[in-house]
Each structure stands twice: as structure tokens, then as C-alpha cells.
Amino acid sequence: MQASVLDIQGIHKSFGNNQVLRGIDMRINAGEVVVLMGANGAGKSTLVKVLSGYHAADHGQMQLAGKPYSPRDAREAIHQGVVTVHQSIDDGVIPDLDVANNLMLDRLTSGAHGLWVSAKKLRQQASEVADAMGLDIDLNARVADLSVADRQMISIARAMAHAPRLLILDEPTSSLSATEAERLFTVIDRLRAQGVAIVYISHRMSDIRRLADRIICLRDGQISGVFDQAPLDLTAAVHAMLGQAINNADIEPATPGAPILTLHNVELAKGAAPVSLSVGDGEVVAFTGLLGSGMSALVETLFGLRPLSSGTMQVDGQPYAPGNVREALARGVFMSVKDRATNGVIGDFNIADNMTLPFLKAFTRGAFLSARQQRASTEQMIAQLGIVCQSHADSIGTLSGGNQQKVMIGRWLQSPSRVLLLDEPFQGVDIGARQDIGRHIRATAKGRATLVFVSELDEAIEIADRIIVLHEGAIAGEQSNRDIDLNALVAQASGKA
Amino acid sequence: MALVVYFSLAASGFANPRSAVFVLQSVAITGILALGVTTTLVVGGFDLSIGAVATTSLMLAAYCMVVLEQPAYVAVAVCLLMGAFIGLINGLLIVKFRIPDLLATLGMMFLLIGLQRIPTQGNSIATGMSLADGSTAEGTFSAAFLWLGRHRFDLILERLIPVPVVVFVLIAVAIWLFLGFTRHGRLMYAIGSNERATALVGAPVERYKIAAYMISGVTASIGGILLAARLGRGDIASGNNLLLDSVAAALIGFAVLGAARPNAFGTAMGALFVGILLQGMTMMNAPYYTQDFVKGAVLVVALMFTFYLSSRRGQSGRH
Missing domain, CATH: 3.40.50.300 (P-loop containing nucleotide triphosphate hydrolases)
Known part of the structure; x- marks a missing residue:
């Protein structure tokens, strides 16, 4: 049995009359990639926001590495080692700053950092972070001039600079091409080997097939299926997520008119x-x-x-x-x-x-x-x-x-x-x-x-x-x-x- | 409107038609300008030049009649054209030269404040003033022009409703209908919310933005004409407070009925609210120098209300 990183029990969250999470129990172990699947509106994003401190849960307990965990805000979550890379990339980077500053942004906001910014030290630390991720980007480039994929890699690299215990990736490949995604997967593999627990959210079957150790399906704010027997049964997972069979669109190609x-x-x-x-x-x-x-x-x-x-x-x-x-x-x-x-x-x-x-x-x-x-x-x-x-x-x-x-x-x-x-x-x-x-x-x-x-x-x-x-x-x-x-x-x- | 009740009880003489009309009269010109700003706020812009357009219009009207000896209708027409023209220039600066709206209209404001003083060497214009060449101006403010500012229509009481109030109400209704119930208004709101998306459904975004600034310029020049007609002279210092007061009215209007977006009805209410507050305070003998402080406080509270509510609404929508 591996060490559990995050344990959550009976998480509830509602917005007004809208019950979004209705009792979520899950356990995420060190060195494991858990894929969270769910249709839009199933509660994935809300769960992520509860974990990363944006929302407080209405009921339920969370434990991080055996200690009670209830972050009051995103900063506290990050300090305790729960780091999230959000879906919309541009929330993760400052377009007008260069790559080095973007990589070191969280270091700059932490109270431990002194008043003055030393350009040399900053660049040196940034290049360490970039090397650790296998990033090959000019540190002096303005982020606004980079491709979407590079920006995505930067926000992930920055998340990694915190040495997280739990890394949450919310649809990280939605704007990456196949080769860029593969670069990301290599990094994820390395983190998994280092014992980081990873929650990965995606709609892409190819990502899920490539990465998942375990699949948890959410539906209407509840867990509707857990799959951890290799090989993972993706068809069953999609069933659990949708609560219905997907009929592979049998298309009879129409004969075109004029x-x-x-x-x-x-x-x-x-x-x-x-x-x-x-x-x-x-x-x-x-x-x-x-x-x-x-x-x-x-x-x-x-x-x-x-x-x-x-x-x-x-x-x-x-x-x-x-x-x-x-x-x-x-x-x-x-x-x-x-x-x-x-x-x-x-x-x-x-x-x-x-x-x-x-x-x-x-x-x-x-x-x-x-x-x-x-x-x-x-x-x-x-x-x-x-x-x-x-x-x-x-x-x-x-x-x-x-x-x-x-x-x-x-x-x-x-x-x-x-x-x-x-x-x-x-x-x-x-x-x-x-x-x-x-x-x-x-x-x-x-x-x-x-x-x-x-x-x-x-x-x-x-x-x-x-x-x-x-x-x-x-x-x-x-x-x-x-x-x-x-x-x-x-x-x-x-x-x- | 608890405010009305409060002042009615606290200050005798507050609750009578004359007092109500006085409030209306005091807010009419500010209100007209505020309606113009509202239109630019709707398309996601901002017009800082309205105060300057109004005083320029005031000076221009006086100049036309007093120095150039033109009849009233010429003066009015020239002012309206000037307003539309300034609006067009503002719009072009913003749309074609891509100057941010605040900066473009700020520049225009300075330009106009300077420009309106050049023909008169910085003096106010009054009937019988002496001109630069030593002669005396022959023209006068015609009765028809002064009628615009001073005539009062009978309504129940004799000579009750002044012309500017009627104009204010007409413009308010027109802009309210235009923004709220025509497809042009709907597209203007769409531009304010997401310009790119609106362009991609085929709306002529640039033309709508220019139109918004032109509407703003015209309403500001109407405000200036009415002010000139009320004062009966071209006073360079008379438009000082117009900009801030009308912007405040438009922004307070955001909060009316919880709309959280610029709207003509809210703007009219915002202008009235400020007017009632000031009138009530005056009648309770609050010193004049507290007025700006009170207006500022009302504005800040209204903005807090608006943006806090709309951010909460936005949050609960996302999950």
C-alpha cells in the first residue's frame, strides 16, 4: 500500500440552489496519476477549486499527508504543496514579462524574498527550473511572443518550482499539438517516478490511455465509477461518466447534391x-x-x-x-x-x-x-x-x-x-x-x-x-x-x- | 426613494411641486450630458470631453449671436453640428488611430478648453461686450434662444415646467428606447461586452463606436445650448462641474435596479438622486462646500454595490 497524499471524505459544495458536489470521497496516493473524468457540469472544476483553495467546501474533510487540510486561499494551498495548473493558460502567465520572470513569479510573491530583485540570481534560478523541466525556451523572450504550447509549459514549470506533493492539471493538453503533449507526458512520467501525486483532468482519450494509473468518473457531483484494474477499461469509464452508452456514430455517408x-x-x-x-x-x-x-x-x-x-x-x-x-x-x-x-x-x-x-x-x-x-x-x-x-x-x-x-x-x-x-x-x-x-x-x-x-x-x-x-x-x-x-x-x- | 420621504419630513417646503421642478431643473443639463456618456459606456468606451464640448457649445452659441449677429436657429444648428463633428473626431481617433478612449477624449477635452478661449482672448461673451478691435458687439441673445433656457410650460400650476426639463425627459426617453429596445442598441451592448465576437457576427463595430461618440457629442452640445440660454451670456467658467457630475450620474446609474451595466433609465435616476440629495441638503442648510464630498461618497458606494454584486454573480455562474 502506497502512502496516501490526499484523502477527502464527504465533500459537498453548492452555489445557491445548485448542488455541484454531493459527497465526494477519494484518496490519492504518492506516485500515482489519477485521471478525473466527467461531462461538463459534472463538478470537476469545482472539485479542483475546492482542492486548490479557491472555494471552501460546505461539508466534508480533507487530509493532506495525514494532516487536516483546509486551505483558506490559493496561496495557502500552494504553501502546503497542492499546486494547480488551470485550464485557461493566460491565467497562468504574465504576457508582458519575460520567461525568466514568469518562471520565478511565485518566488517573487513569497514573503521570504527580499525587497530587491537581482537579475542575475533570478535568471540563474529560472534556468535551473527550466532545465529541471527540460524546457528549451529563451529566458529573455517575452511570454506574449511565445506559442500557446510554450506558455502552457511555463505555467507547468512554474508549478513544479514549488516541489508539489499534489499536482493538479486541468485539461493541460487542450491547446497542445501531439508532439508538445508528448513533451508534457514525459515530464509527468518523471514526476510520477519522484512520488508526486497527480490529478489529471482531460477529455482526450489518448491522454488518458497514455497516463492514467486510475480513473475516477464524476457524474452530477458524485463519483460514478473508479477504474484501477490494468488494462483500464475506457469504454466502461465513458459509460460511468455519461450514464449512457455511447453509440459510435454510425454514419451512412450521404450522397452530395449539386x-x-x-x-x-x-x-x-x-x-x-x-x-x-x-x-x-x-x-x-x-x-x-x-x-x-x-x-x-x-x-x-x-x-x-x-x-x-x-x-x-x-x-x-x-x-x-x-x-x-x-x-x-x-x-x-x-x-x-x-x-x-x-x-x-x-x-x-x-x-x-x-x-x-x-x-x-x-x-x-x-x-x-x-x-x-x-x-x-x-x-x-x-x-x-x-x-x-x-x-x-x-x-x-x-x-x-x-x-x-x-x-x-x-x-x-x-x-x-x-x-x-x-x-x-x-x-x-x-x-x-x-x-x-x-x-x-x-x-x-x-x-x-x-x-x-x-x-x-x-x-x-x-x-x-x-x-x-x-x-x-x-x-x-x-x-x-x-x-x-x-x-x-x-x-x-x-x-x- | 426613502430620501424623498426623509427630506420631506426634515425640511419643510421640500415636498411641493415647485421644489420638485427645481430639482429637475438643476439636474436637467447634467442629466443630458450623462445620457451621452452612458451611450459611450455601453460600447465599452468613455467620453471625458463632454464637459468641454458643452462649454464650447455654450461659447459658440454666444459667439454666433453676439459677435456674428446670427439668429437663434443658426446658433443652435452650428452648435449641434459642432457636437456631432467633435464626436466624429473622437470616434475616429479611437477606432482608426487606436488611441485608448480615455486618452483620446482627454486630449480632446484639453484641445476644446483651449480652443473656446481663442476667439474671445479668454474673455466671457456678453451682450454689448467690447471686441478686440475696440468696437462694441452689436448682437444680442434673441428672445427665441433665451426661451430655450427660461420658458416654463404650464402644468397644473402656472409656469411650472422649464424647457430644459422637457428636453431632458425627451432625450432620456429617446436614448432609453434606442439602447434598450432597438437592434442597434442591442449590438452596442454586445460590442461593450465582447467586441471581437460582435464583429464576427457581422456587425459594423467601428461605425457603432463612432456613432456612440457622436451621440455623446450631440447631447453634450445640447446641454451647452441650454446652459447658454439659461445664463444669457457666454461664461467661460460655467461648465466646470459638468463633466464630473454627469459621469457620476452615469456611474451611479449602474446600480439602479441592480442592472450592473450602463443604462439610460439608471442614468436619469442617478442624476435625479444626486439632485434630490443636494436640494435636500441645501434646504437643511448644509454648507455648499460639502456637496462634492457627498457626491463622491454616493458615487463610491454605488460603484461598490455594482461591482461587488456583479463579481458575485459572475462567480456563482462558473462551476
Whole structure:
């Protein structure tokens, strides 16, 4: 029996009437990676916040290495050795400071540090921290100039500088590419060998398969399953998390109608082979590829956010070269953008106002907006997409990530489009909501061309009739979604084909 | 409004229509300016130049009539155009040159404070003043212009409601309807909350932001016209308190009905609240120099209320 690092019993937490945690018992041992799984709104984030001192539990006890543990704030938690790397990376770094300062930030805030900052000493300590993590970043670079992955590594490295007993990682790979994630996993392996207890939260099956010693599933604020028999039964874990069977989306690829969107010799990256393709009526095409594959260039060109570099595009046989978003919308090209928190959600608005934002003109009677019509349209979408909420007047901030995403996508389904672009529609969305969205997109696909841009292959397989793989600005492969050759797709995406 | 009851009991003569109208009159001009600031707050901006726009408008109106000997309607039209133009410049500075709103409008404020003094060599403008070349100004404030500031409509009592109060109420209702119930208003709130997201649903964000500053400029110039009409002279020192008072009214408005966001109704209430408080205090013989302190205290309390409540709301929403 290994030494227990954290023991918690009967943790309860509620916000108003909303019971988020309803009696959590768990024990985390030294040198163990525990993966916490749960649908959005299951209580994972709240549990993490209780552990890391952001929230106090309403009931229940926690013990850290045998001693009672009830941190009053995040600082106290860190001092006692419970270190958390939060999901949103930019909470973890100061963009205007350089790497060395960012790495040593917690050292600077501790009372033990003197008044004066010695640049030399700071840099020396920072490079020790960086070496320990195997980080290869210029210490003098401004963090704002670094890639997302590097920033993520910095916040993790900083967490490590505390020599934690318990490290909590909340979706650390959500913005990392495969190779960057592998770098992170190596570090996690090393920590595990050193006897650090790790709580790892992720939706990504590949991460879980790679890392987990034990899986704990949360559902509706309670533990719905614990899996610790090797090999870990992931299917059963997903069952426990969702409380239902996932039916592997059996897709019967539709025969596309007349082409709606055609691209001819469009150059996505300098020097790359130009891209030509056509998407037909009723067809759902998924594009996938790694960072830098040209996916974002394609999305932005189609939605008028970057000028067409070369070649031609056509919508319904008419030349199409939008100079801005309004021109794209005028041609019936709609897009649900990625990173909904920065690009989509109007935080101050309720669900109805968020939903109807693009089509306010259609809801205007005389000079004024008709709240009744906004409500009617929103309630219809809430029912169709299965958005979990009290009413259309709920503030958007009260919804879980998956439900917010449903609102963002519902926005563009209220009015018929010719071309619907969905950029990372499953970002931070649990499997249940993902299936709701996928089903609805497929059910309404008739009458438009649908293009879905995803970085995860299994997401593409769940929704598309046809999958196109991009690599370095060119089409690297294309398959109809029937008896997919997964290995071929992976190889094409990484440029090994 | 417990305040009204309290002062009614504590100060005899507080609770009568004349007193109420006096309060309204005292807040009308501040209120009009505050409504303009509210519009810029809605799009996530801030207009510091309103006070200066109002005094410039005041001086310009006086200059048009007294020195250039133009009729009232010309003076009014010129002032309104000036307000819209300044708003346009503010908007362009912010949208095209990407100057942060506070700095752009601060610069504009200085510019205007200086500019309005140049034509008169720093003097106030009054009927019969002597000009730089030694002659005497021939023009006068026309009766029609003074009517704007001094006429009172009959309502139950004879000569009860002054014109500025009517203008204030009309503008308040117009801005309230515009911001709260039209798609343009809704998009402006959306811009204030998440500009990027609003641009990505195809809204012309830049045009809306410029429009907000133009509305602010026009309302400020209306405030200046009314002030000129009430004073009957172009007094360079008369607009000193306008900026702070109207910004305070707009910010106090955040707290009204727990809206926690800029709104026209709240702004009007905020202006009234401050007006009632000051009127009541005056009638209870509180010294004039305590007024700013009281206004400041009200503002800080209102802001605490607003931001504390909205941060709590935000927290419980996330889990």
C-alpha cells in the first residue's frame, strides 16, 4: 500500500440552489496519476477549486499527508504543496514579462524574498527550473511572443518550482499539438517516478490511455465509477461518466447534391500546392490537421477574415471573394468561430440575446426589437439542441461549456445558410453535448454545404461524410467516412504519407 | 426613494411641486450630458470631453449671436453640428488611430478648453461686450434662444415646467428606447461586452463606436445650448462641474435596479438622486462646500454595490 497524499471524505459544495458536489470521497496516493473524468457540469472544476483553495467546501474533510487540510486561499494551498495548473493558460502567465520572470513569479510573491530583485540570481534560478523541466525556451523572450504550447509549459514549470506533493492539471493538453503533449507526458512520467501525486483532468482519450494509473468518473457531483484494474477499461469509464452508452456514430455517408462551394487553386501557405475542392448540397466535410496545416488560413479565407491569396472560390456558381465578414454573411456563408469565450460569447447577455445576435434585423418590428420573437426562436433552438437551462432568460455565464457551445452553434442554425463553417465546434465540450451537436448538424445538413474544422480525428469521424486531411497548406489525404483507415489519416496529418 | 420621504419630513417646503421642478431643473443639463456618456459606456468606451464640448457649445452659441449677429436657429444648428463633428473626431481617433478612449477624449477635452478661449482672448461673451478691435458687439441673445433656457410650460400650476426639463425627459426617453429596445442598441451592448465576437457576427463595430461618440457629442452640445440660454451670456467658467457630475450620474446609474451595466433609465435616476440629495441638503442648510464630498461618497458606494454584486454573480455562474 502506497502512502496516501490526499484523502477527502464527504465533500459537498453548492452555489445557491445548485448542488455541484454531493459527497465526494477519494484518496490519492504518492506516485500515482489519477485521471478525473466527467461531462461538463459534472463538478470537476469545482472539485479542483475546492482542492486548490479557491472555494471552501460546505461539508466534508480533507487530509493532506495525514494532516487536516483546509486551505483558506490559493496561496495557502500552494504553501502546503497542492499546486494547480488551470485550464485557461493566460491565467497562468504574465504576457508582458519575460520567461525568466514568469518562471520565478511565485518566488517573487513569497514573503521570504527580499525587497530587491537581482537579475542575475533570478535568471540563474529560472534556468535551473527550466532545465529541471527540460524546457528549451529563451529566458529573455517575452511570454506574449511565445506559442500557446510554450506558455502552457511555463505555467507547468512554474508549478513544479514549488516541489508539489499534489499536482493538479486541468485539461493541460487542450491547446497542445501531439508532439508538445508528448513533451508534457514525459515530464509527468518523471514526476510520477519522484512520488508526486497527480490529478489529471482531460477529455482526450489518448491522454488518458497514455497516463492514467486510475480513473475516477464524476457524474452530477458524485463519483460514478473508479477504474484501477490494468488494462483500464475506457469504454466502461465513458459509460460511468455519461450514464449512457455511447453509440459510435454510425454514419451512412450521404450522397452530395449539386456542388455549392468550390475552391480552385487556392494557395493556403506560401509555396504549398494550391487547394482545389468542392462541397455539395447536404454534405458534411470535416477538415483536420495539426497546427500550421493551413486549416486556419482556409477558415479565415472562407469567412472574409483574410484576403484570397490566389485562385478562385465560388458559391452557387458565382464568384466568391469576401473582403469582410459582412460580405461573407451576405452570401449566406455563416461561421461558428473557435475559442467561444473570446470570439463568440457575449458575457453580459442572456441566452436569447446571445442566440439571436447575428439576426437581430429579422427580430425587429418597426423600430424596436420583438422580445417575443427572440424568445420563440431561442426556445425552439433550446429544444432542438437539448440545451440544459432554466429558461431563455438565463445569463449565458450560468451555462456549462457544452451548453454555451450549443448556443453558439444554434445562433447560425436559425436562418438557412448556403455554407456553414464550424471551426472547432467541440472545443471544451463533453461527449454528450458533442453527440447532440453532431446529430443536429447532420440532421439539418440538407440545403447547405457544411464544413467542419477539427484537430481531433475522432471528432471528424463522428460528424463527417468525408474527411480531408491538410498538411502544411496542402491536401494530404481524403477519405469517405466508410471503413476509415485511421492509420492512414494519422500518417497524412503528420506528413509521413 | 426613502430620501424623498426623509427630506420631506426634515425640511419643510421640500415636498411641493415647485421644489420638485427645481430639482429637475438643476439636474436637467447634467442629466443630458450623462445620457451621452452612458451611450459611450455601453460600447465599452468613455467620453471625458463632454464637459468641454458643452462649454464650447455654450461659447459658440454666444459667439454666433453676439459677435456674428446670427439668429437663434443658426446658433443652435452650428452648435449641434459642432457636437456631432467633435464626436466624429473622437470616434475616429479611437477606432482608426487606436488611441485608448480615455486618452483620446482627454486630449480632446484639453484641445476644446483651449480652443473656446481663442476667439474671445479668454474673455466671457456678453451682450454689448467690447471686441478686440475696440468696437462694441452689436448682437444680442434673441428672445427665441433665451426661451430655450427660461420658458416654463404650464402644468397644473402656472409656469411650472422649464424647457430644459422637457428636453431632458425627451432625450432620456429617446436614448432609453434606442439602447434598450432597438437592434442597434442591442449590438452596442454586445460590442461593450465582447467586441471581437460582435464583429464576427457581422456587425459594423467601428461605425457603432463612432456613432456612440457622436451621440455623446450631440447631447453634450445640447446641454451647452441650454446652459447658454439659461445664463444669457457666454461664461467661460460655467461648465466646470459638468463633466464630473454627469459621469457620476452615469456611474451611479449602474446600480439602479441592480442592472450592473450602463443604462439610460439608471442614468436619469442617478442624476435625479444626486439632485434630490443636494436640494435636500441645501434646504437643511448644509454648507455648499460639502456637496462634492457627498457626491463622491454616493458615487463610491454605488460603484461598490455594482461591482461587488456583479463579481458575485459572475462567480456563482462558473462551476
